Amino acid sequence: MPLVRLIYASKKTDEWKESEIESLIKTSQERNHRHLVTGCLCFNRKYFMQCLEGSRAQVNLIYNSITRDKRHKEVELLCYQYIDERDFGEWDMYYVPDSRITQELIQRFSGVNDLDPYLMTNAGALSFLKEAVKQTSGSKS
Numbered sequence: 001m002p003l004v005r006l007i008y009a010s011k012k013t014d015e016w017k018e019s020e021i022e023s024l025i026k027t028s029q030e031r032n033h034r035h036l037v038t039g040c041l042c043f044n045r046k047y048f049m050q051c052l053e054g055s056r057a058q059v060n061l062i063y064n065s066i067t068r069d070k071r072h073k074e075v076e077l078l079c080y081q082y083i084d085e086r087d088f089g090e091w092d093m094y095y096v097p098d099s100r101i102t103q104e105l106i107q108r109f110s111g112v113n114d115l116d117p118y119l120m121t122n123a124g125a126l127s128f129l130k131e132a133v134k135q136t137s138g139s140k141s
C-alpha cells in the first residue's frame with residue numbers, strides 16, 4: 001500500500017475550549033497508533049496545522065473523520081503527496097503547542113509574525129513542521 005503525506009490547516013470553532021486539547025491529542029494518538037499513522041499537530045489558539053503520514057487508505061480514513069469534526073472548521077488541504085519514507089515516524093501524533101512555536105521559526109517560514117497556516121505553501125508547511133518538531137522534541141529527524 002503506497003505511503004502518503006497529508007497536511008491541512010483549520011480554525012478552531014468558538015465552542016471548543018482549548019483546555020480540551022489534551023484529550024484530543026490522546027484520542028488521536030491512540031487511534032493513529034492502531035492505524036499505523038504518524039505525524040504532528042501545531043495549535044496556536046486559533047489555527048491548527050497537522051501532518052498525517054501512513055498508508056493511503058489509513059490516512060484518508062483518518063482525514064475523513066477529521067474533516068467531519070465540529071471542533072474545527074475551514075479545513076483546507078495544503079499537501080497530499082506520495083512519499084518514500086516518513087518524516088515523523090517516531091510519533092503517533094507529536095504535539096507542538098503555541099508556547100513552543102518560536103517567533104523565530106514562524107518568521108523564518110512565513111512572511112508574518114503569527115502562525116497562519118493558510119498562508120503557507122506545501123513545502124513551507126512541511127519544512128516548518130519538521131523544524132518545529134526537531135527544535136521542541138530533541139529529535140534528530
Ligand SMILES: Cc1cc2nc3c(=O)[nH]c(=O)nc-3n(C[C@H](O)[C@H](O)[C@H](O)COP(=O)(O)O)c2cc1C
Pocket residue numbers: 024027028029031032041048050062065066067068069071072093
Ligand atoms: C484538529 C484535530 C486533529 C485531529 N487529529 C486526529 C488524528 O490525528 N487522529 C485521529 O484519529 N483523530 C483525530 N482527530 C479526531 C477526529 O476528528 C475524530 O473525532 C476521531 O478520530 C473519531 O472519529 P469518528 O468519530 O469518525 O470515529 C482530530 C480532531 C481535530 C479537531
